[in-house]
Amino acid sequence: MSLPEENRKYTYADYLTWPTDERWEIIDGMPYMQSALSWQHQKVSGELYRQISNGLFGSSCMIFAAPFDLRIPEKEEKDEETAFVVQPDLVVICDKAGLKGTGYSGTPAMVIEITLPSTNKRDRLDKFNKYEKAGVEEYWIVEPEAKLISVFALQRDGRYGRPEIYSEQGRIHLGMFPDLTVDLDAVFKDI
Numbered sequence: 717m718s719l720p721e722e723n724r725k726y727t728y729a730d731y732l733t734w735p736t737d738e739r740w741e742i743i744d745g746m747p748y749m750q751s752a753l754s755w756q757h758q759k760v761s762g763e764l765y766r767q768i769s770n771g772l773f774g775s776s777c778m779i780f781a782a783p784f785d786l787r788i789p790e791k792e793e794k795d796e797e798t799a800f801v802v803q804p805d806l807v808v809i810c811d812k813a814g815l816k817g818t819g820y821s822g823t824p825a826m827v828i829e830i831t832l833p834s835t836n837k838r839d840r841l842d843k844f845n846k847y848e849k850a851g852v853e854e855y856w857i858v859e860p861e862a863k864l865i866s867v868f869a870l871q872r873d874g875r876y877g878r879p880e881i882y883s884e885q886g887r888i889h890l891g892m893f894p895d896l897t898v899d900l901d902a903v904f905k906d907i
Contacts, residue, residue: 771896785819
C-alpha cells in the first residue's frame with residue numbers, strides 16, 4: 717500500500733485490497749500500520765487467551781486472537797463502508813451472526829488490548845471511545861511492562877465507569893462471566 721492520502725477516509729473495502737502480509741488498522745478512516753510484537757506481548761496474550769478460552773468452554777461465547785478483523789460500523793453503514801477496522805489482541809464474541817471472513821462485524825462482548833508504546837494513545841483514547849460508544853461490555857487495557865491491567869465495565873448509563881486496576885499478584889473475575897477467573901500470576905510470570 718502506498719502512503720495514505722491526506723484528507724481521504726479509508727474503509728474496510730480499501731482494507732481488503734491491501735497486502736495480506738501486513739497488519740493494518742483503520743480508525744475513523746485513518747490507516748495505521750501495526751508493528752511487530754515483542755515476546756512479552758505475545759506471552760501475555762497467549763496466557764490470557766488460554767485462561768479465558770478454557771473458562772468459556774461449553775458456553776455460546778468464543779475468544780479470538782489477532783490477527784482478527786473487528787469492524788464496528790456506524791448505524792446504517794454497510795460492512796465494506798466501515799471506517800473502523802481494528803485488530804484487537806483478544807476479542808470475545810457471543811453473537812456468532814457477525815462472524816464473517818477474517819473477523820467480525822458488530823459489537824463484541826469484550827475486547828482486550830495489550831499496549832505498545834506505538835499504540836498506547838489509540839488504545840486509551842480512540843479505541844476506548846469507540847468501544848464505549850458501541851456498547852462493548854468489558855474493555856481491558858493490559859500494560860506488560862508495568863504488569864497492570866485496567867478493566868473498564870460498561871455502566872447502566874452506557875459509559876465506562878472508573879477502571880478496576882489489577883497487578884501481577886491479583887485475580888480478575890470477569891464481569892460478564894462471574895465464574896471465570898483470570899490468574900495474573902500466570903499472565904505476568906517470567907516477563
